Amino acid sequence: MVRPVALIFDVFGTLVDWRTSIARQVAAAFAAKGKSVDATGFADLWRAQYDPSMDPIRSGSRAYIALDHLHLESLATVLTAYKATSFFTASEQRDLARAWERLDPWPDSAAALLSLRQVALLAPCSNGSIALISRLSRHAAFQWDCVLGAQIAHNYKPHPSVYLASCAALGLPPEQVMMVACHNSDLAAAAALGLQTGFFPRGREHGPNQQFDLAARGDWTIVARDLADLSAILTKAP
C-alpha cells in the first residue's frame, strides 16, 4: 500500500450512529405530542426507505434531488405506516426530517478524523447533501477539507459517478484516493473504479442483532479492527 493522498468517508453508519440518534429524536417528537411510539422500529422503517428512495435517481428515471427531500418524503411514508401523520404539522415534519443533521458520532470518530487529517486530505463521500453533511459535521465535531459525495455528482452511491466525481474534485486519480466505509457494498463499488479501500466493522450499526457487514467480504486495501486501528495503519504507511 502507498498511502493515499486523500481519504473519502462514508458517514451514515461508518462515522455516526444514525439508528439510536434517530430513535432518540423520534421518541422526543412523539413525547412532545403526548404520544408513545416504538422509536427504534420507526428509525429502522425510515432507514428502510433510504435505498429505494434513491433508486429512481440512480436509474435515471428521476432527476437528482437532495437526500433532505427524500428523507422528508420517506418520513411521510413512515408516519402513514404508524398512523401518526396527523400528530405533526407540515413544519414539524420538516423539522423532524432534519433529525438526520443531528446524528451523534460514534465515540471514536472525531478523534480518529483529527488524527488522520495529519496524513491526508479528508472529505465525506456520503449520499447526504452538502447542507446535511455540513450541519451534521458541526454537530459531531468532524472537520473536513471539503464536502464531496452525492451532491457534486448529482447521483447516489453506489453509482460510479459519485466516487469518480469526488476523486476529480480533489484533482486526484482514483488510485490516490481511499474510500473508507463499514459497508462492503460501498467499498466494492469504489474498488471497481480503482480507488483504494479501507474497511472496519460497525457491528452495532443496525442494533444488537446485525447479521451483515460484520467482517470484510472483499480484498480491501486495509481491513482494520476499528477506526482507530485504520488510523494507526495509515499513519504508519510510507
Next chain:
Amino acid sequence: MVRPVALIFDVFGTLVDWRTSIARQVAAAFAAKGKSVDATGFADLWRAQYDPSMDPIRSGSRAYIALDHLHLESLATVLTAYKATSFFTASEQRDLARAWERLDPWPDSAAALLSLRQVALLAPCSNGSIALISRLSRHAAFQWDCVLGAQIAHNYKPHPSVYLASCAALGLPPEQVMMVACHNSDLAAAAALGLQTGFFPRGREHGPNQQFDLAARGDWTIVARDLADLSAILTKAP
C-alpha cells in the same frame, strides 16, 4: 441586519495575498533555473489573464473547466510573453501553475475566520476549484464547513448561478447568506440575487498603486474597516 446563517467568502484578494505569493514563487522558479525575472510584473500579467480566461465559460461558448486548467493555459501565455517557455519542462509548468494552491493568507484572515465560525456556517465562494481551495485552505489554515463556489455551479462568478448554487447547497434562501468580499463587483452580483453583502477593503491587493475597490461603491449590508471589524459587527448582530 439579521445575522446571516452562513457567510460565503471570496478568497483571492479577500483572504489571501495572491500577488506577492505568486511573485515569490515565480522568482524562486526562475532562480532555480539561473534566470532573473520581473516576478511582480509576471504575477500581474498572469492575473490579467484571469477574467478573460473565464469569459468563454460564463458566456456558454466553452464547457466548464476547472480554474486549475485555466491557470495552466494562462501560464503558457505569460511564459510566451516573457520569452521563457523553454526554461521550464511541461511538468515544471504544471507545478508552477499550482502556485495558486500556495497563496499566503493576509495576516488577519485565519483568526477572523476562526472567530466568525462561532456565529455562522462558513464556506468559500471562489472561482477556484474544490481541489485548489482545499489545498490553499490547508496552506493558509482556513477551516470551512464545506467548499462552495464555481465548481459546484460549473460556471464562474459573477455569473448568478455560482451564488445561487452556493446558497442552495447550504439549503438556505439567499437572504440568509452573506457574500463577503473586498471586490465591489462581486458584491453587486450577489446583492442583485438577494444575498446579504459584507465589504471591507484590501487596499494593497494589487500593490501600492491600487486605484479601485479602496472603498465601498454600493449599499452593502455591512461596510467594515477591515476583516476584524466585519467579524466584530457580525458577532454583535442579533
